[in-house]
Amino acid sequence: MWRSARAAVATILCLLTGCDGSKESGSATTARTTVRVQLNWVPEPEFGGIFAAQQDGLYAAAGIDVDIRKGGAQVPVAQLVASGQADFGVMTAEDVLTLRDRGGDLVAVFAIFQDNPTGFLVHESNPITTLEQLWTSSSTIGVDANPPYVRLLNLKYGGKDLKLVPYTGALAGFLASKDAVQQCFITAEPVECTLRGVPTRVLSVGSVFNPYAAVLATSAASAAKRPDQVEAFVQATSEGWRRYLADPAKYNPAIAALNPSMSLEAMNIAAEMERPLIVPADGSPIGSMRQERWQQLERELTEVGTIEAGRTPATGVLWSRSARETATTP
Amino acid sequence: MNASAVRAVVWPLVGIVIVLGVWQIGVALSGVAPYLLPAPTAIAHAMWQNREMLASAMGRTALGAAIGFTCAAAAGILLGSVIALIPFLRRSLYPLATVLQMVPVVAVAPLLQLWVDNGLPMAILSAAIVALFPVLAATIDGQASVDPGLRELFKLHAASPLRRWWKLDFPWSVPTTVTGLRIAAGLAVIGAVVGEFVSGYGGARAPLGIVIQAAMRDARTDLVFAAVALTTVVGFALFGAVSLIGWLLVRRWHASAVNESEDRR
Amino acid sequence: MTRDPPTLQFDRVAREFSGGLRAVDGVTLSLAPGSLTAVIGPSGCGKTTLLRLAAGLDSPTEGRVESGSARSSPSVCFQDPRLLPWRRVIDNVALPLELAGVPRAQRHESALGVLQAAGLARAARMLPAQLSGGMRMRVALARALVTQPQVLLLDEPCSAVDEFTRMQLDAEILRTWRACGATTLLVTHSVSEAVWLADRVVVMSRGRVHADHAVRLERASRERGDAAFIGEVEECMRLLAAASGKEAA
Secondary structure, three states, X not given: OHHHHHHHHHHHHHHHHOOXXXXXXXXXXXXXXXXXXXXXXXXXXXXXXXXXXXXXXXXXXXXXXXXXXXXXXXXXXXXXXXXXXXXXXXXXXXXXXXXXXXXXXXXXXXXXXXXXXXXXXXXXXXXXXXXXXXXXXXXXXXXXXXXXXXXXXXXXXOOOOOEEEEOOOOOHHHHHOOOOEEEEEOOXXXXXXXXXXXXXXXXXXXXXXXXXXXXXXXXXXXXXXXXXXXXXXXXXXXXXXXXXXXXXXXXHHHHHHHOOOOOHHHHHHHHHHHXXXXXXXXXXXXXXXXXXXXXXXXXXXXXXXXXXXXXXXXXXXXXXXXXHEOOOOO | OOHHHHHHHHHHHHHHHHHHHHHHHHHXXXXXXXXXXXXXXXXXXXXXXXXXXXXXXXXXXXXXXXXXXXXXXXXXXXXXXXXXXXXXXXXXXXXXXXXXXXXXXXXXXXXXXXXXXXXXXXXXXXXXXXXXXXXXXXXXXXXXXXXXXXXXXXXXXXXXXXXXXXXXXXXXXXXXXXXXXXXHHHHHHHHHHHHHHHHOOOHHHOOHHHHHHHHXXXXXXXXXXXXXHHHHHHHHHHHHHHHHHHHHHHOOOOXXXXXXXXHHO | OOOOOOOEEEEEEEEEOOOOOEEEEEEEEEEOOOOEEEEEOXXXXXXXXXXXXXXXOOOOOEEEEEEOOOOOOOEEEOOOOOOOOOOOHHHHHOHHHHXXXXXXXXXXXXXXXXXXXXXXXXXXXXXXXXXXXXXXXXXXXXXXXXXXXXXXXXXXXXOOOOHHHHHHHHHHHHXXXXXXXXXXXXXXXXXXXXXXXXXXXXXXXXXXXXXXXXXXXXXXXXXXXXXXXXXHHHHHHHHHHHHHHHHHO
């Protein structure tokens, strides 16, 4: 009885203090380790490269068993990764800097989106055509709860007449009303609407706020402990993205099987639309990131009050290991 | 204030202080990250720093819960009385009413959004849906379990069903109905918050449900705890108000209130 | 000499329940107006069913029950007080008049009257929860009298109280019967109570009347410890035993 009580207490403390339960791999060559990758949404083309790498056995060849876990609207991916309940996670760059400010040790290892695919979806019949018009109107907008870009838009344009309601990801509310406006990913909801014959327009947020919209992050501690594993994961993921973007139709069926709410046809279109947002314009490898963009994000987040100036500088956010960081200036 | 009333307040307070103390020490000793489990001092700090925003959010949630509860109470008592009075209705409608209880409001709320305005109306509707069944069931139960001896007394005097209902069944059922109302009060707050999760207003008009969501997103776990604690306060306040009204109604004649005052002597 | 028509009369009355149980199995009984008749018998003999038939709470499956008159329905006092706990005593006592549509001032006056006569006026504004068991029974008795009934049915009114309170209640019953002159049927399992109160003791068993005994003592000389009184009680108990034994044999 005592032994099981001690074990229970140890497990609880372990969860609270953030020790992870993944097996220690003494040598990188023999044992295959399991790596948990937490997504921040349901399986969609925005995670195409990861699924492709898994499907083609790229991770397995690197000695990693990858367990891809789907996410959703309220899943706190950053916290899960920082506390060790997932090894890698897909999150926004803001999530990374925000949690670092709160004391979580995260480092970003790979950028999925170079540019921000977030926008506001309006019906074609809606007279609003610019972000400024939208933000000074009295529309009802479905958005995430108080994300930094909303605060930035509030700073820029005011927005006091707006009615912000929660973004649940469901299209039903949007389709029901011609005045409806909601947050979207340019590769997702607009595609769905087009396929259903509903004409829409997207007001892109990227013109005002353009961080790395989706990155893979891991905890700094585990990256320091197992740099080879992180490097192997990153390399496999990069190759997976290359293959995915070259031939999405090969990999989309497997993703569609995991996500009944998005059709295969929509996924194929989305994959095409997202390519220019993923492949770096300057020819660097897929996934590369630049320090200056993180500094800019740090400035923006400080400006809207999400993080405190100088508390956790962004200089430590990029996990540096050989070719991950490029020093070219814009 | 007599000694036992003081005891009734002091001991729970002592308990709370002990729990908070253990929590504070535990967090400090284990070094757990603040975004996972904040210390009570951090939560209090967040509460103080955001006191204006939290106060108005609390007011909004309380309003939604209170209005929803009141609608559910009125509808439940009215509907329950009609159902209890007519045996045919009791046999046919009561089983259907239990369906109300089974449907999880979390699943239904997105649907409701299509028919009802965002913001306060949604919170009211969710609160009312969740609070309705306990009141309905308690009202029907109370009125259907009238002392048969008293029923016979009224039968002896050839009282019409309506008069018997007004002079006997309804007053008899008040204590049971009050029990249902007390349960409904707590549930109404939960319902209001669920409604807010689905369609509460963000920004300056945020109710507690949205504050919780925004704080989660922002990794401000101390603020999450603060908002959740305030949600509990709203629940207690509504529950307390309903309990007080119930006590006032029955204190002089019902066993529950009479026994309590005798225990204290 | 013409006789006054009796106001409580059973004519070959039977009450059969489903399954064939005949709780009352052919009873013919006629109560003289203004008399006080006690019905005794072992448990299950049908005395309570007989009273309920007289009250109109149940209907005979055979025969006819005549109880009260067109103007006046019988009043019942049950074994338990059956007071509405949320009403004050005076409103409880006034209930029969209230249900009959009597206006408030009038019914309160009548209620206060019976309470005063019973010595309960000071309890008028109290709630039943504040009264003792005995006082509640007295209030119930007062309520039965507020309509000035011609027929009064008492269903074991003293069985739920202690011996001393029983004697007090019995005195109360005697006083009220004398005051209102109603034809009274008292069902009881206490033989001494029956002898002390009644003109006539009817012994029932298995739904039938087995003995009908007139009490030969003047009320004024009925003393509970008295030899003559004890003799009457013993006589009734013999009749009771005979009634039970006959069936058992």
